[in-house]
Amino acid sequence: xxxxxxxxxxxxxxxxxxxxxxxxxxxxxxxxxxxxxxxxxxxxxxxxxxxxxxxxxxxxxxxxxxxxxxxxxxxxxxxxxxxxxxxxxxxxxxxxxxxxxxxxxxxxxxxxxxxxxxxxxxxxxxxxxxxxxxxxxxxxxxxxxxxxx
Amino acid sequence: xxxxxxxxxxxxxxxxxxxxxxxxxxxxxxxxxxxxxxxxxxxxxxxxxxxxxxxxxxxxxxxxxxxxxxxxxxxxxxxxxxxxxxxxxxxxxxxxxxxxxxxxxxxxxxxxxxxxxxxxxxxxxxxxxxxxxxxxxxxxxxxxxxxxxxxxxxxxxxxxxxxxxxxxxxxxxxxxxxxxxxxxxxxxxxxxxxxxxxxxxxxxxxxxxxxxxxxxxxxxxxxxxxxxxxxxxxxxxxxxxxxxxxxxxxxxxxxxxxxxxxxxxxxxxxxxxxxxxxxxxxxxxxxxxxxxxxxxxxxxxxxxxxxxxxxxxxxxxxxxxxxxxxxxxxxxxxxxxxxxxxxxxxxxxxxxxxxxxxxxxxxxxxxxxxxxxxxxxxxxxxxxxxxxxxxxxxxxxxxxxxxxxxxxxxxxxxxxxxxxxxxxxxxxxxxxxxxxxxxxxxxxxxxxxxxxxxxxxxxxxxxxxxxxxxxxxxxxxxxxxxxxxxxxxxxxxxxxxxxxxxxxxxxxxxxxxxxxxxxxxxxxxxxxxxxxxxxxxxxxxxxxxxxxxxxxxxxxxxxxxxxxxxxxxxxxxxxxxxxxxxxxxxxxxxxxxxxxxxxxxxxxxxxxxxxxxxxxxxxxxxxxxxxxxxxxxxxxxxxxxxxxxx
Numbered sequence: 001x002x003x004x005x006x007x008x009x010x011x012x013x014x015x016x017x018x019x020x021x022x023x024x025x026x027x028x029x030x031x032x033x034x035x036x037x038x039x040x041x042x043x044x045x046x047x048x049x050x051x052x053x054x055x056x057x058x059x060x061x062x063x064x065x066x067x068x069x070x071x072x073x074x075x076x077x078x079x080x081x082x083x084x085x086x087x088x089x090x091x092x093x094x095x096x097x098x099x100x101x102x103x104x105x106x107x108x109x110x111x112x113x114x115x116x117x118x119x120x121x122x123x124x125x126x127x128x129x130x131x132x133x134x135x136x137x138x139x140x141x142x143x144x145x146x147x148x149x
Numbered sequence: 150x151x152x153x154x155x156x157x158x159x160x161x162x163x164x165x166x167x168x169x170x171x172x173x174x175x176x177x178x179x180x181x182x183x184x185x186x187x188x189x190x191x192x193x194x195x196x197x198x199x200x201x202x203x204x205x206x207x208x209x210x211x212x213x214x215x216x217x218x219x220x221x222x223x224x225x226x227x228x229x230x231x232x233x234x235x236x237x238x239x240x241x242x243x244x245x246x247x248x249x250x251x252x253x254x255x256x257x258x259x260x261x262x263x264x265x266x267x268x269x270x271x272x273x274x275x276x277x278x279x280x281x282x283x284x285x286x287x288x289x290x291x292x293x294x295x296x297x298x299x300x301x302x303x304x305x306x307x308x309x310x311x312x313x314x315x316x317x318x319x320x321x322x323x324x325x326x327x328x329x330x331x332x333x334x335x336x337x338x339x340x341x342x343x344x345x346x347x348x349x350x351x352x353x354x355x356x357x358x359x360x361x362x363x364x365x366x367x368x369x370x371x372x373x374x375x376x377x378x379x380x381x382x383x384x385x386x387x388x389x390x391x392x393x394x395x396x397x398x399x400x401x402x403x404x405x406x407x408x409x410x411x412x413x414x415x416x417x418x419x420x421x422x423x424x425x426x427x428x429x430x431x432x433x434x435x436x437x438x439x440x441x442x443x444x445x446x447x448x449x450x451x452x453x454x455x456x457x458x459x460x461x462x463x464x465x466x467x468x469x470x471x472x473x474x475x476x477x478x479x480x481x482x483x484x485x486x487x488x489x490x491x492x493x494x495x496x497x498x499x500x501x502x503x504x505x506x507x508x509x510x511x512x513x514x515x516x517x518x519x520x521x522x523x524x525x526x527x528x529x530x531x532x533x534x535x536x537x538x539x540x541x542x543x544x545x546x547x548x549x550x551x552x553x554x555x556x557x558x559x560x561x562x563x564x565x566x567x568x569x570x571x572x573x574x575x576x577x578x579x580x581x582x583x584x585x586x587x588x589x590x591x592x593x594x595x596x597x598x599x600x601x602x603x604x605x606x607x608x609x610x611x612x613x614x615x616x617x618x619x620x621x622x623x624x625x626x627x628x629x630x631x632x633x634x635x636x637x638x639x640x641x642x643x644x645x646x647x648x649x650x651x652x653x654x655x656x657x658x659x660x661x662x663x664x665x666x667x668x669x670x671x672x673x674x675x676x677x678x679x680x681x682x683x684x685x686x687x688x689x690x691x692x693x694x695x696x697x698x699x700x701x702x703x704x705x706x707x708x709x710x711x712x713x714x715x716x717x718x719x720x721x722x723x724x725x726x727x728x729x730x731x732x733x734x735x736x737x738x739x740x741x742x743x744x745x746x747x748x749x750x751x752x753x754x755x756x757x758x759x760x761x762x763x764x765x766x767x768x769x770x771x772x773x774x775x776x777x778x779x780x781x782x783x784x785x786x787x788x789x790x791x792x793x794x795x
Contacts, residue, residue, distance in 0.1 A: 009417060010414070011410045011411075011413035011414040011417065012407075012410045012411050012413070012414035012496070012497045013323050013327035013328075013329075013407065013410060014323065014411070014496045014497060016414065016418060016496070016497040016498050016501065017496075017498050017515075018514060018515035018520075029530060029531045029532060029534075030531070030534075032526060032527060032530035032531040033527070033530075033531035033534075035523055036523045036524065036526075036527045036531070039515070039519070039523060040515045040516075040519060041515075041516065041519055050772070052756075052770075052772075052773065053756070053759050053760075053770070054532060054533065054534040054535060054756075055535055055537045055577070055578065055754045055756060056532055056533050056534070056535055057532055057760075058750045058754055058756065058758070058759050058760060059747075059750055059751045059752070059754050060747065060750070060751055060760070062532035062533065063529075063532065064532060065529055065530055065532075069529075069530070070530060073526045073530050076522065076526070077519070077522065077523055077526070087772060091772070096772045126152075
């Protein structure tokens with residue numbers, strides 16, 4: 001888990017408990033794990049729907065919850081939640097790892113943070129070779145399209 | 150990230166603490182930097198290594214932290230500015246040399262960076278290194294935020310030259326690995342010239358030989374203590390000690406390092422800026438006595454917030470006792486009275502709780518109903534996620550074979566563990582194979598000890614494991630000890646071609662070093678054979694061959710070394726390529742009727758091999774599977790198929 005305190009009135013790199021405004025979960029049960037400590041009635045959640053099974057689940061010690069339950073619980077513990085199939089779409093684009101960038105596009109489209117495509121493109125261009133920029137922008141746009149406006 | 154050394158003065162970058170420290174060193178004109186990989190310190194050397202050519206810096210991943218400090222010291226002795234970088238445990242390895250180094254003193258500015266891990270997020274311990282500065286009498290600096298990480302790293306070199314001794318710069322995970330805005334300073338053109346002046350007299354500390362002798366100890370220690378007093382004077386007016394708050398605070402918080410940020414956050418959350426003042430110390434040893442007296446005099450209550458042990462607290466308490474006749478007695482809160490925990494990392498919530506208690510205020514929290522519901526949901530909604538080896542990790546395969554060989558041997562043999570990713574083999578992902586785990590190289594040392602207990606009836610086969618980097622770091626002397634003292638042990642070297650745990654840094658087993666030079670690789674099997682051990686090399690992915698080799702070696706006398714050689718799954722060289730395409734044949738898989746009770750998922754437990762609840766068979770998770778092919782050898786029915794990847 002990473003914290004991203006992003007405002008002038010934040011000092012600590014760690015977000016205080018119960019004070020998250022937005023939780024971005026790359027995996028569904030992780031959303032619940034983080035909601036327990038950092039959630040509150042006003043929190044919003046962006047959640048990738050693809051499960052990654054822990055070895056406790058794989059070896060049969062624990063049971064992975066049904067997706068309908070996970071979705072129901074996440075909605076119960078948040079003000080607003082979006083569920084996206086970032087990994088599946090990323091695989092269609094060429095690599096599952098693009099799911100992360102799809103999530104960034106989706107996050108920007110939720111409007112919860114002051115992010116937009118021009119910023120993302122500027123950072124991409126600074127940090128990546130031109131051939132990678134195009135692919136990442138497609139992933140970003142795909143993610144953004146997943147959020148109903 | 151060449152931005153780091155190309156960004157001009159005045160430009161603002163979002164930097165990790167470690168990036169900022171590297172930039173600060175470059176702004177000071179550092180010429181030599183040496184270290185050993187260790188979380189959370191590694192990025193400092195990595196950054197300097199990337200800048201090495203452009204900025205004319207010699208950067209080295211040394212074989213261990215003691216040698217790293219010696220390499221940096223040599224540079225200082227030759228008049229160059231140098232830096233040694235390590236995590237808290239590395240400080241202990243460097244400590245012997247450090248004692249002698251700080252007693253004599255330095256020439257070119259030398260900064261010793263220690264990055265600690267409060268909460269043991271990436272360590273097997275929660276050790277502290279600040280006490281070295283008090284015990285060995287040299288100054289300690291603690292940056293309180295990301296700008297200071299840069300500015301204080303830069304200033305540390307100047308300070309070191311002013312007092313002619315090295316300076317410790319202490320960081321912690323949440324400073325080293327968090328990011329914040331940093332404004333760049335000037336990058337000088339460095340014209341460093343190395344010359345070791347040693348022909349002066351014995352007492353000529355800048356031009357004579359650099360020697361600690363019984364006869365000169367007291368001369369040197371007198372100088373050493375004068376240097377410390379000089380530092381204390383400088384610290385009394387240092388801009389890195391700051392105060393924010395009312396003139397006469399009801400409560401004075403004295404804090405340092407990232408605890409500054411937690412304290413600020415806590416004061417802000419509670420809205421008690423008019424009651425609480427924060428004295429942030431950047432120079433924490435020796436204490437800036439005049440400054441502290443000034444602020445203690447303004448209040449009756451003091452809360453000291455630091456990680457991990459009460460280093461600053463004890464020093465302030467001792468000072469405060471001597472000040473009583475002048476400013477009166479104060480009430481102290483901190484670790485001694487339980488306001489702040491004595492272990493684990495801190496966070497804003499801990500400081501909030503302490504402030505609420507002391508100031509008698511309450512903090513708005515999440516509604517109880519929410520907390521209750523979240524707690525209810527969590528066990529089913531978020532099943533525990535234990536640590537495990539990566540899919541495709543050679544260690545999983547190695548420990549599968551080692552564990553099975555020991556079980557087959559059936560004499561309660563055991564493995565003395567060591568430090569690296571393979572330390573996880575103390576847990577379920579490595580089949581709980583490790584039975585001891587301490588510091589770098591200690592597995593072989595312990596095994597050497599166990600190996601001499603035959604005369605007391607110890608008849609269990611004794612194994613030690615170590616990684617390739619660990620071998621060079623500390624295992625070699627222990628292996629000599631075992632061979633020379635006829636301790637009948639088997640050392641298994643898990644050679645995955647890099648210092649993997651910390652981010653795949655170079656080590657002497659590789660042909661390329663930190664700065665990309667072509668260098669001679671020092672061959673582990675050859676060294677072991679030259680020492681006098683019996684050596685075999687195996688591919689741990691070949692389970693049959695590995696198990697056979699281990700069982701054969703157990704029968705042999707003397708010291709045996711088995712090198713299990715297979716590259717790390719995450720190695721940059723691999724570029725994420727899969728060797729095999731894996732699939733489970735649903736018709737062959739016996740599912741829950743598998744005689745070994747789902748051997749693959751229940752026992753082998755690779756995250757890439759999951760259980761299909763609906764069809765009741767095993768299946769490959771395509772996104773997670775790394776295509777190493779090992780699981781095909783696990784299934785007793787041969788239901789797991791592997792095809793060479795295109």
